[in-house]
Amino acid sequence: xxxxxxxxxxxxxxxxxxxxxxxxxxxxxxxxxxxxxxxxxxxxxxxxxxxxxxxxxxxxxxxxxxxxxxxxxxxxxxxxxxxxxxxxxxxxxxxxxxxxxxxxxxxxxxxxxxxxxxxxxxxxxxxxxxxxxxxxxxxxxxxxxxxxxxxxxxxxxxxxxxxxxxxxxxxxxxxxxxxxxxxxxxxxxxxxxxxxxxxxxxxxxxxxxxxxxxxxxxxxxxxxxxxxxxxxxxxxxxxxxxxxxxxxxxxxxxxxxxxxxxxxxxxxxxxxxxxxxxxxxxxxxxxxxxxxxxxxxxxxxxxxxxxxxxxxxxxxxxxxxxxxxxxxxxxxxxxxxxxxxxxx
Numbered sequence: 001x002x003x004x005x006x007x008x009x010x011x012x013x014x015x016x017x018x019x020x021x022x023x024x025x026x027x028x029x030x031x032x033x034x035x036x037x038x039x040x041x042x043x044x045x046x047x048x049x050x051x052x053x054x055x056x057x058x059x060x061x062x063x064x065x066x067x068x069x070x071x072x073x074x075x076x077x078x079x080x081x082x083x084x085x086x087x088x089x090x091x092x093x094x095x096x097x098x099x100x101x102x103x104x105x106x107x108x109x110x111x112x113x114x115x116x117x118x119x120x121x122x123x124x125x126x127x128x129x130x131x132x133x134x135x136x137x138x139x140x141x142x143x144x145x146x147x148x149x150x151x152x153x154x155x156x157x158x159x160x161x162x163x164x165x166x167x168x169x170x171x172x173x174x175x176x177x178x179x180x181x182x183x184x185x186x187x188x189x190x191x192x193x194x195x196x197x198x199x200x201x202x203x204x205x206x207x208x209x210x211x212x213x214x215x216x217x218x219x220x221x222x223x224x225x226x227x228x229x230x231x232x233x234x235x236x237x238x239x240x241x242x243x244x245x246x247x248x249x250x251x252x253x254x255x256x257x258x259x260x261x262x263x264x265x266x267x268x269x270x271x272x273x274x275x276x277x278x279x280x281x282x283x284x285x286x287x288x289x290x291x292x293x294x295x296x297x298x299x300x301x302x303x304x305x306x307x308x309x310x311x312x313x314x315x316x317x318x319x320x321x322x323x324x325x326x327x328x329x330x331x332x333x334x335x336x337x338x339x340x341x342x343x344x
Contacts, residue, residue: 017316020130020137024147024184031316032188035151036158038312039305046081046308053083054315058114063089064140065120070279070303071140071148075117078311084318087113094118096125106132115318118142136317143177143242144204149278150181152309153236154189156302160274162233165190165216170232170269172196172225172259173286174252175203178238178278183211183219190216196228197221198255225259232269236276237261237286253285262288266296274298 016031045051060079064072079086092098094105106129109116116137118126123144130137139147154164168191171179175197183203186193193215195203202208202221211219222228229235240256241249266275275287275297283289292299 019317020133021147021313021317022126022130022137022139023145024150024181024188027188029188032151032154035309035312035316036155038315039155039308040159042311042315043308051081055079055114055318056083058084058318059112060084060086060115060117060314060318061089061109061113062086062140063094063116063118063120065091065095066141068119068140070306071119074306074310075140075314078307078314082311082315084114084314094125094129096122096128102128103132105129107134110134115314138313138317141177145180145184146177146278147181147184148306148310148313149178150185151313152305153276153278153302154185155309156276156298156305157234157274159305160298162274167233168192168194168231168270170194170196170225170228170235171237172228172235172261172265173237173256174240174242175201176238176242178236179203180207182236183207186211186215186217186219188216192217193219194228194232195219195221196223196225196259198259199223201255225265226268229265229269232273234274234276235261235266235269238278239280239282240286241282256286260284260286260288261291263290263294266291266294276302279303 016028016034018026018031020026042052060075062072062075076086094102096102102125110133114135116129116133116135117140118129118137119140120126121143123142126137126139126142139145141149157164157167169182171182171193173196175195179195180203182193184207197203208219208221237259240252240259261275266273273296275291275294277287277292277299279299279302281287281292281299283292291297
């Protein structure tokens with residue numbers, strides 16, 4: 001049997017870029033700000049003769065186990081606009097209980113594509129894929145976290161001129177995967193994060209405590225949503241019933257009574273506050289039509305910015321052309337094969 005070894009070689013990559021994006025904890029503040037700037041550059045050049053194609057000749061494997069609109073379209077369109085291709089895979093090809101081990105799938109994909117994007121239930125699946133693949137792996141949503149969404153959300157606020165180091169963000173609703181990524185983001189920037197969730201629906205305790213200790217600003221949990229939103233610069237909510245929790249929807253509606261973001265709740269925030277929601281929304285439950293369709297809502301901007309931010313992210317992780325510096329990356333080669341440095 002021809003054994004394989006994992007060798008190390010050099011590739012040109014963006015300064016500060018992580019090998020993978022599994023959670024925001026792997027990022028640093030400087031890289032995130034560079035990501036915003038590159039997203040703006042790509043946005044400005046989109047559709048023009050000067051639009052760059054830094055991923056020409058590269059392919060992304062898109063692994064989707066959950067329904068998707070914004071995530072699937074933004075990654076697929078983004079890859080094509082950057083000059084690359086995308087191939088769709090599902091639960092039959094990639095899963096923890098499928099016909100092949102995650103490790104084998106990771107090794108095979110590493111030899112055929114340049115990037116793996118995974119949207120799934122199990123966070124462990126993404127972690128295992130990132131551990132064994134020798135190409136970048138991006139978490140496009142798990143039950144634990146949603147880092148791409150929060151990067152795009154922060155980019156939306158940054159583009160609007162909001163100061164991520166001084167603003168107050170109010171979370172109203174379920175302590176879910178999106179909130180987990182906001183908690184991790186609080187360790188990168190100095191915003192104040194107020195979390196209003198009903199008892200029994202708190203975020204992961206370990207992650208919350210870590211954010212409390214490491215936050216650049218502050219993290220505070222309250223039970224009264226009006227205490228959370230008072231004077232806030234942004235109010236964020238998400239569906240009370242996430243994918244896979246549909247059987248709990250009825251009693252969740254009861255448990256979250258009083259947590260609907262309506263005009264009265266928005267009026268308690270700063271007059272210039274914005275409303276955010278990652279979509280899809282259950283109108284009439286976590287938010288009213290008047291708010292989500294109102295002048296303070298930026299949900300459509302959030303959705304579009306997924307495209308621009310993720311294009312910059314794919315360029316950074318898959319060896320694109322902005323601020324490139326040599327950095328070590330593992331490359332799997334057959335035993336005894338010479339290691340040829342890339343980009344030298």
